[in-house]
Amino acid sequence: MASSSPSASPVTPASSATRPGRRRQRSVRVTVAVALLGAATALVLVALPTQSPLWLSIASVVALASGWAAARIVYNELAQSRREAAGDRAAQAQAYRSMFSERASEHAEFTTVMTDRLVRRDRDVAALEDDVVAAEKRAIEAEARVQREARRANDAQERLVTLTERVQELEIRKAEQADELATWHAEVDVDAVVDLIAWEERVAAGSVSPVQEQKHA
Template sequence: MADSSPSPTVDTPATDRPARKPARRRQRSVRVSVAIVLLVVATIAVALALPTGSFAPMAGSAVLALVLGWASARIVYNELLQSRREHAADRAAQAAAYRSVFTERATEQAAFTSAMTERLTQGDREVRELSGTLVQVEKRAADAEQRLRKEAERADELAARVDELSGQLDDLDTAPDDVATLFDEDLDTVVDLMSWEDKVTAAAAQDIRKHA
């Protein structure tokens, strides 16, 4: 995730740094000006001593020029060291500010990473719970489908049984007519048998009387 935070600044207060920079510049300008003035004075002294041609003025101007040259060199050297020290101090302050900002960003990043990790863990836990619930729902749906299939088979069996009973009931409704027809046919046969039996009995009685 990109961080659009502004660039870090040094820990020096905003009201102190602008006040210190002009002061440093004024000090630097004064020192450099002093060094330049010393060199100019040395140059003028040598220039004034040369036309005289005498040893004493030339020696005095040479010594003065040497002293002023070393003084100006010392001033410039001190100014260079001061500039380096100030630059190093500024860089150290900027490094401390960057380190503070980076530490803060690292803390925020660690907190964000921890929060996202916890959120992802919770999401994984919810996904597992939903997966378990889905498996249970699928199992219940399969059980319900199996029970529905069994109920459908039982309904088909009951429908077939009802059809069978309906057929048997229709057969029972037509049975009295068949029984009456069979009874009429059997009645004639029984009457014929009884007549034949009477005839046989009468014939046997006549034979017995004849033999008597």
Template sequence: MATPAATPVTSASRRRQRSTRLTVAVGLLVLSAVLVAAALATGSWALTAAAAVLAVALGAAATRITHAELAQSRRDAARDRAEQAQAYRRMSDDRAAEHAAYVETVERRIAEREASIADLEQGLTAAQQRVADATLKVGAEARRADAADRARADLAADLDAAEERAAEAIVRMAELEQEVDVLRAELEVVTAAWQSAESLRKRA
């Protein structure tokens, strides 16, 4: 963002006013010097005295003009500094508001990612429990199949079904683990960005 400053039109107008006033002051001083020199050249004491008095008056007028110009320049500079300070304060307030909004957004994203991870972890736990249950069921069915030759066909069908459910649960568990890994990576990226923004704000 550009540094606040006076407009070019205002600056040019002020420079023209200063140039005109200083030119007038210098002209008065030159005029007083010319008058004194001319009076001295005539050799008349009265003209010299009158020229000296007039020179003092012109010098006082030039001094007054120069003093007024200096005071105006100081007032203009003070006004410019006040305007720049106000502009910088507004910029600082805007940046603080933008930073607060960014921090709020990052924190909301982190909360959403953490909630998603928690849900997926619950789903993963449930899938692991189903895998364990299915594995126990497979073992029980196998033992019953060995002990009961009479119901071998029925038990074989139940065993196949249990194995199929176990395979599905294992596949689902792997998918959930991949989703958890992806969300954790996103959380790490968002957290790193938020920490970097906080570090930049503290150094600013």
């Protein structure tokens, strides 16, 4: 956008530089035409009081020639002004055409740059969306793993509770068996003592009876 102003700057100084010269030429030509008309008018005014055919004829011819010369000068000035105006319009149109071409090229370049930026932005957005989707998948997988680990921890806790209860039951049964074994040993010892006492009594009774028989004999 900034390159369009330098391209139009050469046209503006050139036209502005030629305008003072053209104005000076126009002022000189118009001054000459006015001077001719003034001279013709003065000559006619001078010749009228004389009422001389010669001076009136000379004044008429000079006035007519001055009028035609002034008209020619004005016509040439008008034609030149039109040509210069047409040239100025053509130069201005060419300047606008070149400026429009530069603006069009700059607009095309700007459009290309913005299109590339939009494409990169869309690509970055797509990449970010893919990253977000991947992160969501990883989060879902991590949550699933956490849930599985939580279920495993719950199962392990339940198994630990079950094993603890089983150990307690086994300890209770072991204590009961130990009590039963102690009771059984106690009963066995009592029976053995009773049997030993009875055997000693029988032995004692058996040893006494032969002695008594010998005394009677």
